[in-house]
Amino acid sequence: MKALVFRGPGKFEWVEKEKPTIQNPTDAIVRITKTTICGTDLHILGGDVPAVTDGRTLGHEGVGIVEEVGSGVSNFKPGDRVLISCVTSCGRCDYCKKAMYAHCEDGGWILGHLIDGTQAEYVRIPYADTSLYHIPPGTDEEALVMLSDIFPTSLEIGVINGEVQPGEVIAIVGAGPVGMASLLTAQLYSPAEIIMIDLDDNRLEMSRKFGATRTVNSSKGNAVEQVMELTDGKGVDVAIEAVGFPVTFDICQQILKPGGRLANVGVHGKPVELHLEQLWIRNVKITTGLVSTSTTPMLIKTVQSGKIKPQQLVTHRFPLDQIMQAYEVFRNAPKEKAMKVILYND
Ligand code: NAD
Ligand code: ZN
Ligand code: ZN
Incomplete structure (x- = not known):
């Protein structure tokens, strides 16, 4: 599959990479249909986030279709359309019980930081049952993709x-x-x-x-x-x-x-x-603080009811394989009159 990979400060590449596979029974593999670029990706590229190392697939906002689930996943099945939380969490530890998912003692990984992210054709989601959300039928996926992180x-x-x-x-x-x-x-x-x-x-x-x-x-x-x-x-x-x-x-x-x-x-x-x-x-x-994404279910409902319209922020759309051009636009966002850039893999 293709993925956008970090190569050290200031360097990244759109490369062929091995498709992720199920590593633990609680994992799911999701085929990305929409992802974004976030301001934090630019911080990572600038070398401000030393925890991100050479070879990491970037990206932490995404929606997609479940391709495969491990034997321990009960809430999702192949074919389900899902919203991916930027934070994966076990749902059981002391921090998860307090809805502080980013501090999960068994997970709490931010996608595109310590584990591979969403700027790729496929992504592995650990603890799928507590890190994915069902997309209600008919809901605008461009609105929902920003519920992974910025909303x-x-x-x-x-x-x-x-x-x-x-x-x-x-x-x-x-x-x-x-x-x-x-x-x-x-x-x-x-x-x-x-x-x-x-x-x-x-x-x-x-x-x-x-x-x-x-x-x-x-x-x-x-x-x-x-x-x-x-x-x-x-x-x-x-x-x-x-x-x-x-x-x-x-x-x-x-x-x-x-x-x-x-x-x-x-x-x-x-x-x-x-x-x-x-x-x-x-x-x-x-x-x-650091986002926990505990409000994502509530935000999905406010999008469904039309109370907020995150899709208003989208100014640019690119096919996923033109992600390098998309980064150029996002990097010069005010000059390019860009706000949110969406990458499609539909
Ligand atoms: P951005 O760079 O796109 O936007 C920042 C805005 O600030 C720009 O419009 C810029 O013109 C403006 N600005 C710069 N200097 C200014 C000044 N002196 N006075 C007034 N405005 C000024 O960034 P973004 O993607 O919107 O993210 C904003 C921040 O939120 C970043 O630091 C990002 O890393 C952070 N963030 C935090 C979390 C969290 O969990 N706490 C999660 C995601 C992003
Ligand atoms: Zn972000
Ligand atoms: Zn936990």
């Missing part, structure tokens, strides 16, 4: 950790796919205002179409001052950090009103400054 990430680590409440004022720093998914999932909780902050006017304009009520371009003046002006000097109830730089974490710390919550989603390659000397008096709460 649960945004909902769990951004919106739920941020405790978004009806009528509140929310700021989201970063209008990339994760920030946009935060924008769409935050609306499930009816905030009064959502202020989107980015450096790119096209992305900000797109965010208006997806429901942002205000936008701030942080390359055109001080972002903190602009947010304060928009909120009559009060600040925001929730600041979601969806970039991963010290400067954007700092913006979030400065725009919170008393009782505010800072929900950090961005993966930070460098230490950030924590301004406790300013934060304590405002009674703020700071959270961060």
Whole structure:
């Protein structure tokens, strides 16, 4: 089969690779029909994730059709259409019982990191019963493929950790796919205002179409001052950090009103400054974390009901065997006016 393989920092190849086989009774082999490129794949390619080694198949979002199951798999059979969680988990250990699947003591592997991922014709899914979800008939698979990672990430680590409440004022720093998914999932909780902050006017304009009520371009003046002006000097109830730089974490710390919550989603390659000397008096709460995908079943229902439409984020589509071109577009996303890039193997 063909797969996109990591070859060390800055290097990757679309190569012929052995098709995965069942290794444990709880495994399933899935034929990928749609996969994506995620911002984290670019972090891996840049060498920011040393755990990913030479030869690893990348990719952690995907939908497909079950090809084969091990003798211990009871919830799925060949021919089933499935959504793949970016995290595989045993479902039985202490962490899984707390729905902290990414910390599963027997699995908890993120696809495309410590085990082979979804940017391939086939993928092996360990613990298939607790790592796959049935696709309800008639549901748009382009919408569902982003429920493997960016939608649960945004909902769990951004919106739920941020405790978004009806009528509140929310700021989201970063209008990339994760920030946009935060924008769409935050609306499930009816905030009064959502202020989107980015450096790119096209992305900000797109965010208006997806429901942002205000936008701030942080390359055109001080972002903190602009947010304060928009909120009559009060600040925001929730600041979601969806970039991963010290400067954007700092913006979030400065725009919170008393009782505010800072929900950090961005993966930070460098230490950030924590301004406790300013934060304590405002009674703020700071959270961060790694996606568990425990909200995926709920998100499947919200997609089915039409309450959120993740497919709005798709700007580019490529056949899977043109994945190298797709990476070029995604790498230059703001210039290419790209948001989410989908790869087809239908
Ligand atoms: P992205 O790079 O596509 O988007 C980031 C956005 O931030 C871009 O639109 C960029 O213009 C904007 N930006 C950059 N500097 C800025 C600044 N100074 N002020 C305002 N905006 C600025 O990334 P993405 O794919 O949307 O992912 C966002 C982050 O979420 C990444 O760090 C990613 O690794 C992380 N992530 C975390 C988890 C988790 O489990 N916590 C899961 C998936 C992704
Ligand atoms: Zn991802
Ligand atoms: Zn477990």
